[in-house]
Amino acid sequence: MRVSIAGAGPAGLYAAILIRRARPDIDISIFEQNSSDATFGFGVVFSDQALGFLREDDAETAALIEPHMQRWSDIAVVHRSERIAIDGVGFSAIGRLDLLKLLQQRAVQLGIEPVYETRIETAEDLGPADLIIGADGLNSVVRASGRQEFGERMETLSNRFIWYGADCEFDALTQSFVETRLGKFNAHHYRYQAGRSTFIIETTDATWHEAGFAELDADATRAVCEELFADVLDGARLVDNNSTWRQFPNLTCERYYSGNKVLVGDALHTAHFSIGSGTRLALEDVVALVDALKSSDWNIPDALADFQDARHPALQKIVGAATRSAAWYEAFDQHMTLEPWPFALSYIRRAGRLDADKLHRFAPGFTAQLEAHGVSLSI
Structure with missing residues (x-):
């Protein structure tokens, strides 16, 4: 069996790692248009909850990455020069290039050698393969090979x-x-x-x-x-690192696969940066895809259908939260008319996932301070 992967970012590398661990006999090729040390952006952030899946599914890779992470335990909101701490969620962050280097190291340990500085113009350039994985980001060549088949929808936000x-x-x-x-x-x-x-x-x-x-x-x-x-x-x-003003693209795909081609990460969906889940979602996509391949005994058509069925509900939940969060930010200037404590409450509830009871459990220190400031959780 031959697997071709477009893109050697975190999703593409991790797909190769998990497939090689599951099936050492599979021929894996990865093609990346940039050099091995090229990256855009700076840090990648994970919640402690989000890191749990990595520890559970791939303890070796987690053990490689976690010592390089910075950790903290609060979110802080600063409005009108008042800093408000919101407890309840631990976070970890790592440099994007550091994460890539560690995944590259893990891939090399498993005998995987991505081909860098090779631009793929069409999906056909990936050569004959039993499975083609599009991990090539927002401007995915794999998705471009069948936009209608994938049911691509793209909306650009205003901010x-x-x-x-x-x-x-x-x-x-x-x-x-x-x-x-x-x-x-x-x-x-x-x-x-x-x-x-x-x-x-x-x-x-x-x-x-x-x-x-x-x-x-x-x-x-x-x-x-x-x-x-x-x-x-x-x-x-x-x-500065290729820092330019942009508007966020909301990408969704009705179908996650077409024929023997499947999409993961930003090639399949985007999630607004305000919830910090882009890389997490990409890695979780890959875990779900490889789980489907293993459970179907590597029957590609069955596996891709199972992948979408299994992944869709969880993905929609997080992408839906990201969409609501993005909508709050699109009007953040209007929210800034609020006083600092009501503003912080509006911020933490922006994704629509925290009612009063959940907020009490999630952030007891913050809710106690809200009550001390006379802010009702019904706002």
Whole structure:
């Protein structure tokens, strides 16, 4: 049996690792258009709950990755200069390039050698294969081979965001909301390694245009962003890595497979960065796919159908939460009219998964502080 994988990001590498562990006899090829040390973005964040699946399904890979992770126990929301801690969820983060290097190391240990700097123009370029896995991201060549068959739907959100790093550490996953001379902005920031953090800046499309960002080059854009978040950065500098203003693409596919081709990760779906689940979902997709292959005794048509049936409910739950979270951020400037404590409550409930009872169990310290500030959980 021959498996061809498009994309050597976390999903593609992990698919190869799990398949090789299950079936050492399978011929696996991975093709990646970038070099082995190329990556975009900075850190990858996981909740402790999200890491559980990795420990359960692949303890060896988990043991390789976890020592390199930064950990913290709270979310922090900063609004009108008031910092509010929300307890209840532990998080871990790792540099995106560090994660790739560790998965590459694990793949090499298993005799897997991706082919880098090789651009695949069409799915046919992957050669004859019993199974083709599209792990090639939002602009997937595999998905492009049959957009109608996959039932692709794409919607672009309105807000603008730009993904930087910062040469400093933050002590928690923090959401900083600021009102500046140019309008209202938000930053999502967290540390991912010693002395380094991810720093994603977001604003509405109207504010972005009014601020004149369309006319600024990369250096001027970074300088303005450093000024807007000077109090948050506290002397630190933003770090550029192909950092450009973008609008988030909401991608869904009605069918996860077509013939012998199957999609995983951002090739199949996107989940708004505000819930920090993109890489987690990609790895979970791969786990579900390989589980389906094993349970069907590697019968490809049966396995792909089983993969969609098994994966769809869990995926829809998380993507649905991400969609609701994104909708909250699309109107974050309006939410900022709230006082800090009601605002923090609105933030933590943005995905629609926490009623009053769940919030009490999830974040007892935060809910106690809400009550002390006279904020009703019915808001």
